[in-house]
Amino acid sequence: MISKTEESQLNRLENQVDNGGGGAWEYLCLVRKLKVRRSEKVLKHGLSILNDAKQRSALGPEEWTLYEQLALAAMDCHCPDVAKDCIKVLQKKFPESKRVGRLEGMLLEAKGSWAEAEKAYSSLLEDNPLDQVIHKRRVAMAKAQGNVSGAIEWLNKYLEIFMADHDAWRELAEIYVSLQMYKQAAFCYEELILSQPTVPLFHLAYADVLYTLSGLENLQTAKKYYASTIDLTGGRNTRALLGICLCTSAIAQLSKGRNKEDKESPELQSLAATALEKDYKQRASDKLSLLTSALRSLKI
Amino acid sequence: MGLGFMIGVFGVLILSHAAYSTIQYRGLLKIMEEEFSGPPMNVVLELLLGFFFCIWAALTVPGNFLSIHPESEENRIVSLSANLDFMIFNHRAKVFPLEIDMKLKH
Numbered sequence: 001m002i003s004k005t006e007e008s009q010l011n012r013l014e015n016q017v018d019n020g021g022g023g024a025w026e027y028l029c030l031v032r033k034l035k036v037r038r039s040e041k042v043l044k045h046g047l048s049i050l051n052d053a054k055q056r057s058a059l060g061p062e063e064w065t066l067y068e069q070l071a072l073a074a075m076d077c078h079c080p081d082v083a084k085d086c087i088k089v090l091q092k093k094f095p096e097s098k099r100v101g102r103l104e105g106m107l108l109e110a111k112g113s114w115a116e117a118e119k120a121y122s123s124l125l126e127d128n129p130l131d132q133v134i135h136k137r138r139v140a141m142a143k144a145q146g147n148v149s150g151a152i153e154w155l156n157k158y159l160e161i162f163m164a165d166h167d168a169w170r171e172l173a174e175i176y177v178s179l180q181m182y183k184q185a186a187f188c189y190e191e192l193i194l195s196q197p198t199v200p201l202f203h204l205a206y207a208d209v210l211y212t213l214s215g216l217e218n219l220q221t222a223k224k225y226y227a228s229t230i231d232l233t234g235g236r237n238t239r240a241l242l243g244i245c246l247c248t249s250a251i252a253q254l255s256k257g258r259n260k261e262d263k264e265s266p267e268l269q270s271l272a273a274t275a276l277e278k279d280y281k282q283r284a285s286d287k288l289s290l291l292t293s294a295l296r297s298l299k300i
Numbered sequence: 301m302g303l304g305f306m307i308g309v310f311g312v313l314i315l316s317h318a319a320y321s322t323i324q325y326r327g328l329l330k331i332m333e334e335e336f337s338g339p340p341m342n343v344v345l346e347l348l349l350g351f352f353f354c355i356w357a358a359l360t361v362p363g364n365f366l367s368i369h370p371e372s373e374e375n376r377i378v379s380l381s382a383n384l385d386f387m388i389f390n391h392r393a394k395v396f397p398l399e400i401d402m403k404l405k406h
Contacts (some may be wrong), residue, residue, distance in 0.1 A: 001377045001380060002377065002378055002379050002380070002381060003373055003374065003375050003376060003377055003378065004373060004375070004376055004378050005374040005376050006381070017380055034381060035381035035382060035384050036381060036382055037382040037384065037387070040398065043398075043402060044400075044402070046401075047402055047404065049354065050404065051404065054303075054351060069406075072384075072387075074402075075389050075395060076387070076389060076393070077398060078389075078393055078394050078397070079398065081403065082402055083333070083402065085403075085404040086404060089404075104390075109388075109389060110389035111346045112390075136385040136386055137385075139386060140385075140386045140388050141302065141388075143386070143388060144388040144389070144390040145367050146383070167383050167385055167386070168385075170380075170383060171383055171386045178376075198370055199377055200377060201377065201379070201380055204367050232370065232371055232373070232376075233371055234369075234370075234371030234373070234376055235374065236373075236376065277357075
């Protein structure tokens with residue numbers, strides 16, 4: 001979960017390091033802490049630190065974490081030689097380490113030799129059958145080979161044992177959405193919201209899935225979750241504001257004939273529309289006319 | 301920071317002077333064998349003054365307060381971290397080789 005200050009700090013450090021201003025080690029630490037995937041930059045700046053003997057000795061025991069980070073970034077950028085060298089260095093230092101064994105398995109995965117990677121992971125799992133990361137790598141391997149149903153099966157088995165792992169729930173939700181199995185995806189997002197209720201992006205994704213499922217109750221619940229996203233982000237999430245407008249007009253269309261007790265007050269939609277117009281005027285004033293025409297067509 | 305710190309030290313000195321005056325006043329009352337009802341007015345004023353100086357220094361010296369609202373401009377969550385446990389390497393970067401030849405040199 002990256003907050004606005006952390007994002008601006010990351011961008012600032014990135015600009016600074018890219019333009020030769022130093023601070024590469026802080027940048028790498030921040031990337032590691034925030035768990036973002038900036039593999040090219042990590043590779044470039046990590047190599048510049050490790051190839052310089054003076055900077056390398058200045059790191060002390062943190063050197064090995066940097067080797068690990070660099071190996072992963074190299075695999076991601078398709079430089080298997082760099083990754084192999086890093087893993088060799090780590091192996092020399094930590095001979096019987098499971099973490100290094102995992103890196104080797106990931107290198108086999110990156111090279112595309114799926115069967116050998118599977119063998120490596122199974123042997124690691126024999127020694128330690130409850131290693132969470134290896135289980136997750138097996139799921140990732142199934143996904144990479146295109147075997148999405150196999151990935152879902154593995155992931156469900158994993159979640160039966162480790163029910164509190166919200167990364168896995170998130171991955172499962174995304175897989176279900178990609179397969180258009182929206183009811184199951186809604187269940188996964190509900191688990192995520194239960195475990196982390198203050199992250200607005202999960203509320204937003206859940207509302208999106210409910211809006212896609214459609215149907216009167218789903219639309220009403222989706223509207224509530226768009227509203228809670230707006231609450232949690234202080235009104236700065238454009239997608240949630242648009243979601244409220246769309247939900248209200250869809251509900252109005254669906255319940256046109258029914259004439260039930262009219263508890264849908266139009267205030268929320270007009271407030272959301274006003275907030276959207278203000279936001280567009282401030283940030284993209286040339287697109288304001290598009291927005292007003294779209295909103296007008298929604299207010300039927 | 302220097303000014304706030306000096307004012308804080310000054311406030312502590314005023315408080316300790318007020319304490320010393322009160323002890324002296326009590327000693328005087330013991331000699332005159334009267335009841336000790338409370339410190340005299342000027343000591344009370346000195347106490348209030350020292351209190352305000354110390355509070356002001358305590359609030360200004362440590363620096364700016366951070367926002368605690370989760371929806372404030374600094375604290376709001378803008379993106380989720382990439383799910384690195386499920387990272388796959390089977391993506392399009394294979395056809396975009398890096399321009400510089402990267403090697404680990406040692």
